[in-house]
Amino acid sequence: MTSATRGPAGAAFGEPDPEPLTLDDFARLARRRLPPEVWDFIAGGAGRERTLAANEAVFDAVRLRPRALPGVDEPDTSVELLGVRWAAPVGIAPVAYHELAHPDGEPATAAAAGALGLPLVVSTFASRTLEEVAHAASAPLWLQLYCFRDHGTTLDLARRARDSGYQALVLTVDTPFTGRRLRDLRNGFAVPAHITPANLAGSAAAGSATPGAHSRLAFDRGLDWSFVARLHAVSGLPVLAKGVLTASDAEAAVRAGVAGVVVSNHGGRQLDGVPATLEALPEVVAAVRGRVPVLLDGGVRTGADILAALALGARAVLVGRPALYALAAGGGPGVRRMLALLTAEFADTMVLTGHPTTGTIGPDTLSPPRPGLPLPGPPPPPGPTTVPRTAPHTDRSHG
Ligand SMILES: Cc1cc2nc3c(=O)[nH]c(=O)nc-3n(C[C@H](O)[C@H](O)[C@H](O)COP(=O)(O)O)c2cc1C
Numbered sequence: 579m580t581s582a583t584r585g586p587a588g589a590a591f592g593e594p595d596p597e598p599l600t601l602d603d604f605a606r607l608a609r610r611r612l613p614p615e616v617w618d619f620i621a622g623g624a625g626r627e628r629t630l631a632a633n634e635a636v637f638d639a640v641r642l643r644p645r646a647l648p649g650v651d652e653p654d655t656s657v658e659l660l661g662v663r664w665a666a667p668v669g670i671a672p673v674a675y676h677e678l679a680h681p682d683g684e685p686a687t688a689a690a691a692g693a694l695g696l697p698l699v700v701s702t703f704a705s706r707t708l709e710e711v712a713h714a715a716s717a718p719l720w721l722q723l724y725c726f727r728d729h730g731t732t733l734d735l736a737r738r739a740r741d742s743g744y745q746a747l748v749l750t751v752d753t754p755f756t757g758r759r760l761r762d763l764r765n766g767f768a769v770p771a772h773i774t775p776a777n778l779a780g781s782a783a784a785g786s787a788t789p790g791a792h793s794r795l796a797f798d799r800g801l802d803w804s805f806v807a808r809l810h811a812v813s814g815l816p817v818l819a820k821g822v823l824t825a826s827d828a829e830a831a832v833r834a835g836v837a838g839v840v841v842s843n844h845g846g847r848q849l850d851g852v853p854a855t856l857e858a859l860p861e862v863v864a865a866v867r868g869r870v871p872v873l874l875d876g877g878v879r880t881g882a883d884i885l886a887a888l889a890l891g892a893r894a895v896l897v898g899r900p901a902l903y904a905l906a907a908g909g910g911p912g913v914r915r916m917l918a919l920l921t922a923e924f925a926d927t928m929v930l931t932g933h934p935t936t937g938t939i940g941p942d943t944l945s946p947p948r949p950g951l952p953l954p955g956p957p958p959p960p961g962p963t964t965v966p967r968t969a970p971h972t973d974r975s976h977g
């Protein structure tokens with residue numbers, strides 16, 4: 579990454595920004611524009627940031643198998659998720675506080691994603707109300723949920739999502755509290771006072787501007803898998819689990835009735851030292867055995883990365899930081915351009931590997947792992963998995 583005083587491609591500070599051609603270009607532009615502590619909050623990870631680095635490094639180590647004279651004219655990049663067609667197998671991951679990147683916030687992101695027929699997962703910590711985001715959207719919206727100690731707050735969000743036309747809920751299962759993010763601790767990072775979690779206004783969970791401290795006070799650490807059924811019961815919406823990295827958690831999620839699993843390490847922001855998501859994907863895909871779709875997020879930065887994730891069994895991927903970087907670099911039009919670049923790269927990669935549709939992308943699209951490279955191996959053989967017992971279905975609300 580270039581320093582804050584150098585522009586993309588080494589342009590000296592003060593020169594006009596060149597047109598971004600890659601997602602990495604958007605990151606460089608964002609870094610120049612954002613206050614350093616906001617950049618650190620977005621870009622950073624937990625602990626020594628080993629998992630954060632691994633997410634991209636494992637994608638970088640993938641080697642694709644090309645197809646000579648592929649005979650593919652216009653590939654069909656679309657996929658179907660929960661009965662709905664996405665224009666390409668990529669959506670925007672739930673990311674808190676889009677207003678940190680640009681005052682237009684989540685509605686701008688939603689409009690950009692909608693223009694390309696791609697979904698947006700709205701965060702519990704969105705800086706605009708979920709109703710306002712729905713108003714700006716024209717492609718599927720899902721709502722990500724954290725479960726607060728006051729379950730009523732979370733269940734209300736689920737009902738509001740249903741009433742506003744959201745098509746699914748995404749329960750984040752890797753965050754009993756936010757991880758130890760050393761950059762934020764060193765910077766004393768707090769969300770600026772004018773940016774608030776709009777959907778929590780007036781609730782007991784509205785809390786403080788310091789995400790780490792707030793999560794330790796407000797999130798329900800006693801949550802168990804029975805909450806999946808509870809969310810479905812109050813909203814009627816399909817519920818996906820986000821933050822699954824192992825076969826046993828995948829099995830627990832499927833038994834709890836999820837409609838999908840998102841292989842995620844929260845962008846390296848939770849437990850430092852866990853595998854890169856592409857490494858974890860084969861184990862989860864093998865455990866899920868096709869019962870529900872598997873998505874992946876973490877480190878996806880090119881169209882080839884999307885292809886690699888699909889080759890190893892993901893139905894679709896989500897991008898997190900690139901959305902905020904593009905928003906910082908160019909508002910809604912920036913996000914639109916970022917998504918257009920990513921999907922165009924993916925379409926090119928489909929042609930060059932000989933795939934007319936996403937359905938044919940399989941493991942034979944990748945070269946086998948080479949010794950010494952951190953590449954995902956073949957999925958482990960199916961076998962018994964240890965599943966934590968799901969607690970009886972009780973209402974655990976405290977208020
Ligand atoms: C600034 C920031 C805020 C995030 N906020 C949330 C959130 O509110 N809920 C959630 O489930 N995940 C959140 N995530 C994690 C993302 O959903 C996603 O897992 C991760 O960013 C994917 O990795 P990528 O950024 O490398 O694409 C956040 C990530 C970032 C960078």
Ligand SMILES: CCCCC(=O)C(=O)O
Nearest residue numbers: 674703756789792793847
């Ligand atoms: C309490 C805000 C949590 C946002 C989040 O999930 C993240 O920063 O990774």
